[in-house]
Amino acid sequence: MPELPEVEVTRLSFADRIAGARILKVHMGKPLRWPLQCDPESLIGRQVIAVRRRGKYLILDLSVGQLLVHLGMSGSLSFGTKLPPSGLHDHFDMQTTQGRLRLNDPRRFGAVVYVTGDSDPTSAKLLGKLGMEPLADDFTLQRFELGLKHRKAPIKQVLLAGNVVVGVGNIYASEALFRAGIRPTRSASTIGKQRVASLYGAIRSVLAQAVQAGGATLRDFSNAHGEHGHFQMQAQVYGRAQEPCVVCGTRIRAIRQGQRSTFFCPSCQKA
DNA sequence: AAAAGCCCCTGGATGC
DNA sequence: TGCATCCAGGGGCTTT
Structure with missing residues (x-):
């Protein structure tokens, strides 16, 4: 469902609120398009530094590594301190010191993938062949x-x-x-x-x-x-x-x- | 290198 | 009411 505007609007709606938060707990629901690529427990204690966007991917920069988030066709993120109880289609749930980040995705074409950084092979595979950013200055x-x-x-x-x-x-x-x-x-x-x-x-x-x-x-x-x-x-x-x-x-x-x-x-x- | 198909999956709308 | 069919904001992978 989400194209660039929806992904960017999503980013703008929680980037400032999550920046600086420390990860307290991570829960995965049903499998998404790709596995997380790390033990969820290993993320505990890391900080979310910033949220960027590349194409339709969101990149959560952590104190160590990154989480690549894609919403697929039916995904949406929520972030807050008073989210309702986790539901049938909530497949990624991350409690932080500043609120809970949750991916709801009925069709599960979306993904949350851990990579070590921009040079990680998985990162290169997913982001490496992407074209120009239409709203950036270098898109001439x-x-x-x-x-x-x-x-x-x-x-x-x-x-x-x-x-x-x-x-x-x-x-x-x-x-x-x-x-x-x-x-x-x-x-x-x-x-x-x-x-x-x-x-x-x-x-x-x-x-x-x-x-x-x-x-x-x-x-x-x-x-x-x-x-x-x-x-x-x-x-x-x-x-x-x-x-x-x-x-x-x-x-x-x-x-x-x-x-x-x-x-x-x-x-x-x-x- | 580029193009065309094929899937992954669930749910809502439509039609018989 | 039940069931089959089609369609949906994406995109990686395989085959031409």
Whole structure:
């Protein structure tokens, strides 16, 4: 579920509150996508220094090592001193001196993985091939053009793949392409300079707006305070099959690309 | 190197 | 009410 905005909103909702906390107890529920890679007991006594984000991963820097947290499709984090009793889908529960951090993830595509640091092989495997951070200064139009240059696949799938630019998932890929007026099936390398520039701007502005809106809550996303996002109200094509385009009134169309649904306006996104 | 499929898993909505 | 089917915000892995 969570794309870059939801992960960033989650980070912002607990990073300051957990910073400096000492780990008191760690409990794992059912297996997640990958094992923790360490004895939970060994984390006790370590401090959480800071929470960073890389793509859709959260990185909890500990006094020794790091925890990589991924929310998968259905994961969400809560952090607080008065969380309700642990439930069926709570699969990671970490008590600290400043509150309890909990991952709820019904589908268990998410993960919490311990790594020793940036050079840990597991860290390299998971983070090493990630593309550019869309909201960072070093994500430039020139680098984006270069990234698309040799990609013949449909632009929607190149965005989703995450090896050119990270964080753009199924909702924001459709939204950014709509705002840029580009057909999702268009081969990435054949998009003209002008239109690549539009897409570049659209990716950055859509993601930034979504962070501002607290992310998108389609069914169950909430930040670590338990608050829902409302970007879904600003979605112009995602989930709007058969509804009129907000710009021209043409019916929004839904297609399948690589086992995922894509939404676009056949009139506003002609090429 | 890049592209296309296949899974992992649970639950909600829809249809018969 | 029950049961089958399809769909869902991701992405690593294997095979072309």
